[in-house]
Amino acid sequence: MSNSNISQTEIHQNQWQLNQTLAESIMPLLGRLYREKGVEVLLFGKTLVNATTIDIIKTHRLSRHHSTTTVNITQTAPIIEKLIELELSPCCIDVGQLASQYWATNETHHNIGDFLMTALTESIDSSESVEARDVVLYGFGRIGRLLTRILVEKSGPGYPLRLRAIVVRGGRDGDLQKRASLLRRDSVHGQFNGSILVDEDHKALIVNGNYIQIIYANSPQDVDYTQYGINNALVVDNTGVWRDAEGLGQHVACNGASKVLLTAPGKGDIKNIVFGVNHDTIWQTTLLFQQPAVQRMLLRQL
Template structure:
């Protein structure tokens, strides 16, 4: 009888927890779609998640901060957020709940605590939405399109208006473009809807018209005829890499700013969270989001440099193969990249070691680097072998990185992994460009050197860094609480 009674209690608790989770999902969705307030849980997205996803994220959150964080706490917190007047915002409910559990009981109730913590929201500036054009529609371009249209909400920030491609825009071309956007072998099905309008030469994504423009060169385009004004052009082609070439975009009618999704020459190379505030978007018109590897390693290197001092070191990237390599053995401008990508580990060069210095000048000349392309389609690993000015331990290094992942200016960039079974497929779909593997940290016998392992989704995580930088350039960053 006692065992059955316990079982009935467990069933009742699970039912209550799932009911609370359903309310949580509704509140989160209403805040986003009605008021442009985005709620995340320790940087993990909550829009379009199901009950099991939400419960699993809460379990992770509790293990991460080493305090119990339940969905019941989150529901109470999100109710309070819903009850107060806030501008368009991005709020980490995990951080808010953790702080309330740790230190917030001096307030009369949760609502009083939330009002106090989010008081700076009152001074948030009004946002003017920015038109965006994707110049090129390959791997990164399609991921950017997915994210931009998924997160359009009320259209308060970035508005994807057009995509530029080469060649004629026929019904067949539109159907193929739509199919590639909807279905992805790596990132799976797009959660929204994609239709075509052959008469308009457009894709209708989540009910929003996105024009498909054919152009051989940037100067030929008049964006204003599509109702596009002062647009940010995100160049995903890799065809234009320096200031002069990228400046051709600014000769187009309706274009105002350019963002390159690759390392650039003669333009600011930005790792958002590290050096983006060094450049004024009112003055600078051409930007580079650097490379996926640079975005992966620079946040952790900044933590190490700021706290321990980096004497020198070596970076080795174990990188997923890319479209630049051959599917089967064939001629290539670079020797080893000509060999079949899905069958070989391929040693090649990477400029990430030098590129880091563009974001962290104090590391100039201190790092060597190389890369190995391996037979996986996505998901990469950077291994940092570093020498420090101060003595270190494994626990001390992990504590430092965890602190920066939880608070400060790098919380969007660094995800601190506590998973002792972590493998490359586990990090797919992570919006953080840098996933620190805490269980892999090694410290040398001299206690002044260490090997750090940093995973990164070289497509999805990098795309989110591009969007973060695009929001900064366009001055549409909302009030945030992390």
């Protein structure tokens, strides 16, 4: 092997090791920003919360598709390190965009603090807050289980949705264990990355620290959510049984429920929402989405 080949091998190995070291160093910072301050860090729209070391490296490599120059971890790491020092209100921060702007006019990291104070003015020392909205999943098929994964993964300070209960039929012996097993393993989406505990005495699942009440009922009229401390809930109907206003209205008539979201195509006067086509309808008709902080947090989730 020639000296040039050895040199290239060492260069790539050293760069990979440096990327791994930096990715490992920012992982706890990303967690702290989200858990303690409700700040979700993105890289050109892709979340870095709960990302693995390899995920962080791969996401940085894909940044070349979103910027004229590739943004690397050596450029984003000092920005993330500085974010942890700022008094931020709950929000989404795209470090890819910040890094592109900063390094276009700077050669060192010495001015990052001043740059962030200017770029993130609206998110620093803001009195704006987000009150978590109770969510109830009506049905626990594949869509229900995937929604559970998403809501649990995103749970934390500043996130506007909090999964409180799941309504299902049944209630036979062993039902909770069966549903926990289905949540743990999905034939398409794979293993659930987290902890699932079963509370048989109180009919609940504890998923990554989220206490989720399992409510057994055959119809919406059988449920009183206030019995479980749930109020003003957003009910997500993923059964497909009721798809018109009259049928879905049964959910709103329940004690403790105020809005219903349908995951199947609607019938009659129910509007079907397609992001990029008529998603503005959500902002106009749902008070939950009218808060600016909530819009910023959810825009990339829709």
